[in-house]
Amino acid sequence: MEVKQLGFLGMLSYFQVVIAGITDPRSAGNATRYSLKDAILGAFAAFFRPNESFLEYQRQLNSRCGRDNAQSLFGLVNIPTVEQMRNILDGIAAKHLFPWFRWIDQGLKEPGYLRGFEASASPATAICTIF
Numbered sequence: 001m002e003v004k005q006l007g008f009l010g011m012l013s014y015f016q017v018v019i020a021g022i023t024d025p026r027s028a029g030n031a032t033r034y035s036l037k038d039a040i041l042g043a044f045a046a047f048f049r050p051n052e053s054f055l056e057y058q059r060q061l062n063s064r065c066g067r068d069n070a071q072s073l074f075g076l077v078n079i080p081t082v083e084q085m086r087n088i089l090d091g092i093a094a095k096h097l098f099p100w101f102r103w104i105d106q107g108l109k110e111p112g113y114l115r116g117f118e119a120s121a122s123p124a125t126a127i128c129t130i131f
Helices: 008-020 036-048 054-065 082-089 092-110 123-130
Strands: none
Touching: 008 036, 008 054, 036 054, 036 082
16 A cells, blocks of 8 residues: 655645646647646645735745745746736646545545544434534
8 A cells, every 4th residue: 555645745746746647728839938837836835825925925035045935845937927827727627636636535544534534324423423
């Protein structure tokens, strides 16, 4: 049985594997200034921002430290704006990311981390168990 590395780096690593398997629906040209990987990881990385503007925070980090979290933690080459990410991601079906969620779900289920959250056959028993 494969042991899932559910820490940040393990999940990010598998997320990148899933992203690499997604075909970019855009045609070549100006519309591909930002890679599909940068758009998807940029959207994911935005959840890790300490202020309102992910892009502005990355710019501030880069000017102070010479690099930013988007580069060092997430491996982004170019950081798209929120609008650019939205435009790129609107062309991608969510089903392409389902393997990543299944991988995390299996990684939590196999060692039994989710057993305490399972519902029993009887709804009344499940309610009593929850409360």
